[in-house]
Amino acid sequence: MNLVNAAVLPPADSLVKRLTRLNLRLLSMTMLLTFLLLATVTWYVARERQLHSAELSARLLANSVSPMLVFADRIAAQVELEAFSRRSDLLQVQVQLPDGTVFAHWQAEGQAAPLHALAPAGLARTGIRSSVGWSALEVWAPVRLKDELVGVLVLRESLASLHLSVLLLSTVAIALMVLMILVAWRGLVLVQRSALRPLVELSHLAEHIAQERDYSKRATIYRRDEVGRLSERFNEMLKRIEIWQADLRHQLEQEHEAGQKFQRLAHKDALTGLPNRLYFQGELQRHLALCVDHGELMALMFIDLDNFKKVNDQYGHEVGDEVLCEVSRRMSAAVRSRDVLCRLGGDEFALILPELPDEAVAEQLAQRLIDAVRVTMTISGAVMPIGATVGLAFAPLDASEATALLNASDHAMYAAKRAGKNTYRRAQHGMA
Numbered sequence: 474m475n476l477v478n479a480a481v482l483p484p485a486d487s488l489v490k491r492l493t494r495l496n497l498r499l500l501s502m503t504m505l506l507t508f509l510l511l512a513t514v515t516w517y518v519a520r521e522r523q524l525h526s527a528e529l530s531a532r533l534l535a536n537s538v539s540p541m542l543v544f545a546d547r548i549a550a551q552v553e554l555e556a557f558s559r560r561s562d563l564l565q566v567q568v569q570l571p572d573g574t575v576f577a578h579w580q581a582e583g584q585a586a587p588l589h590a591l592a593p594a595g596l597a598r599t600g601i602r603s604s605v606g607w608s609a610l611e612v613w614a615p616v617r618l619k620d621e622l623v624g625v626l627v628l629r630e631s632l633a634s635l636h637l638s639v640l641l642l643s644t645v646a647i648a649l650m651v652l653m654i655l656v657a658w659r660g661l662v663l664v665q666r667s668a669l670r671p672l673v674e675l676s677h678l679a680e681h682i683a684q685e686r687d688y689s690k691r692a693t694i695y696r697r698d699e700v701g702r703l704s705e706r707f708n709e710m711l712k713r714i715e716i717w718q719a720d721l722r723h724q725l726e727q728e729h730e731a732g733q734k735f736q737r738l739a740h741k742d743a744l745t746g747l748p749n750r751l752y753f754q755g756e757l758q759r760h761l762a763l764c765v766d767h768g769e770l771m772a773l774m775f776i777d778l779d780n781f782k783k784v785n786d787q788y789g790h791e792v793g794d795e796v797l798c799e800v801s802r803r804m805s806a807a808v809r810s811r812d813v814l815c816r817l818g819g820d821e822f823a824l825i826l827p828e829l830p831d832e833a834v835a836e837q838l839a840q841r842l843i844d845a846v847r848v849t850m851t852i853s854g855a856v857m858p859i860g861a862t863v864g865l866a867f868a869p870l871d872a873s874e875a876t877a878l879l880n881a882s883d884h885a886m887y888a889a890k891r892a893g894k895n896t897y898r899r900a901q902h903g904m905a
């Protein structure tokens with residue numbers, strides 16, 4: 474099947490306009506045909522009546538002039554023809570002798586000379602003869618005395634009046650026809666507008682839905698005809714789309730939530746609930762970029778717990794886990810709200826300190842963390858021999874790049890371990 478793309482179709486007139494036009498065309502054609510038929514029949518009947526009347530008159534006149542022919546009384550015949558000439562539409566009338574000689578003649582003003590027409594052969598035998606042209610008719614009537622042919626009467630009549638009457642009648646009929654078409658046009662517009670209203674409304678609704686994507690709208694059902702059933706199916710389709718859309722929205726929301734949850738889990742340490750190494754790496758890059766852009770001071774602390782292996786070995790892994798959680802809580806409570814504390818893994822933690830006013834603030838915080846971890850920690854009735862060692866590096870003083878800054882803080886932490894643990898050390902220039 475050859476499908477036509479709707480987009481390439483030119484814009485068309487409305488359905489009401491198109492149907493009205495088609496109906497009017499059909500009505501006009503029918504009326505015109507009827508008019509032509511009636512005009513033709515009227516013309517034909519009128520012409521036949523005129524011919525019949527002319528034949529009758531010719532017969533009567535032939536009888537009247539018969540004795541005048543016998544007595545060769547031309548004057549009487551001429552008077553008779555003059556009297557006959559009062560007949561309307563008469564153009565010419567003449568009485569001929571059987572040999573064709575004109576005996577008496579009358580013609581209307583402007584008409585040509587006598588007819589000089591020869592009587593049709595066999596006129597005496599067949600009686601009256603006639604012929605009808607477009608503008609006139611002619612009648613030949615034999616003039617007899619008893620059964621003997623004594624002459625021929627020729628009569629010519631104009632058909633102009635007949636044509637004029639038919640033309641007048643036609644003009645009136647055409648005017649009436651135009652009037653009727655105008656009335657029908659108004660009527661058709663009203664009727665079709667009312668009949669096609671459900672279909673037009675359905676089309677407007679489909680247009681609105683296509684533009685607004687509002688599937689909550691419904692078509693009004695006026696009657697249970699074809700358009701009514703189409704509207705019903707359209708409404709069912711809208712309902713299905715609405716349900717399908719709601720399902721899709723719900724599914725998308727769920728997927729979005731699951732994605733966000735997954736994102737949170739991917740960035741969270743499952744044991745302590747602190748941000749993990751993956752999150753730390755991203756945040757360190759971001760804060761370093763901000764620090765370089767704004768020309769601010771920031772620090773990175775590398776924190777490693779002391780004697781944690783001993784806790785694990787002596788009290789078990791579960792107690793070790795509890796220690797990690799408690800240490801996380803204590804350190805979280807000690808840091809500033811804008812600082813980012815992360816667990817890198819094992820007993821290692823990292824703390825990003827953005828927007829520092831000076832280096833002393835970071836050193837004070839390092840000491841505060843060490844002190845917080847050193848506060849006696851009792852788990853399952855045993856005091857944990859736990860402590861924290863901190864390595865401190867500054868950006869952009871010690872490094873401006875993430876790996877270099879992490880290395881510097883890591884080296885500083887090892888320096889602090891070597892110095893006897895439970896303390897902090899600043900990175901020395903060149904450590905990174």
Ligand SMILES: Nc1nc2c(ncn2[C@@H]2O[C@H](COP(=O)(O)OP(=O)(O)OP(=O)(O)O)[C@@H](O)[C@H]2O)c(=O)[nH]1
Nearest residue numbers: 777778779780781782783785790791793794819820
């Ligand atoms: N309970 C527990 N232990 C862990 C976890 N991850 C790593 N560890 C253990 O943590 C210990 C870390 O070892 P180290 O840091 O070398 O030991 P340490 O005793 O702290 O040594 P110093 O840092 O020199 O004081 C190892 O015994 C690991 O098995 C964990 O998630 N839970």
